[in-house]
Amino acid sequence: MGAGKTTVGKQLARRLHRPFYDSDHEIVERTGVPIPTIFEIEGEPGFRRRESQTIAELSVMPEIVMATGGGVVLDPENRQCLRETGWVVYLNVPPFYLYQRTRNDRNRPLLQVNDPLARLEELHAARDPLYRETAHLVIDGGRLVASGIVQYILREFSQLHLAHTQ
Numbered sequence: 001m002g003a004g005k006t007t008v009g010k011q012l013a014r015r016l017h018r019p020f021y022d023s024d025h026e027i028v029e030r031t032g033v034p035i036p037t038i039f040e041i042e043g044e045p046g047f048r049r050r051e052s053q054t055i056a057e058l059s060v061m062p063e064i065v066m067a068t069g070g071g072v073v074l075d076p077e078n079r080q081c082l083r084e085t086g087w088v089v090y091l092n093v094p095p096f097y098l099y100q101r102t103r104n105d106r107n108r109p110l111l112q113v114n115d116p117l118a119r120l121e122e123l124h125a126a127r128d129p130l131y132r133e134t135a136h137l138v139i140d141g142g143r144l145v146a147s148g149i150v151q152y153i154l155r156e157f158s159q160l161h162l163a164h165t166q
Contacts, residue, residue, distance in 0.1 A: 003070070003091040011150045012065050013064075016065065020064070023051060024069045027050050030054070038050065052075055052077060055081055059086065066086070070123070074127070088136050089138075090137070092131070097143075102120075103116060
């Protein structure tokens, strides 16, 4: 949620000459309504069901770069699907930086509370271990710019690819 997944994902896809998908954008495209509306009508459980279906469908597509919503790791099946079908990168950004990036964004239903920073701290505490369990690569994304993160991912990805071809 505000970690830069979409920005980094788009740049990475461009560099790898692969299609890019953002699971949240796919959900909006499929439903025809913004995510806050889905939360309003179906609640978080309804949104999470749609998210899991979208992840399952995107994960079987070959050679893509995918950015997911921040809560995707809450579902064990999503974690397993992502880990088994792709190479998962976790952009770990401290809650204070996330707050700075998202404080004026009204499209984030989970942050429409009295104390968004406290909420981000709660979400990070709950999700961080799940992301670490799922990820093949963890990057501290708090102070890095997207282009630097992309360079690092490409370097790690190419080393992994070299190791598998030897």
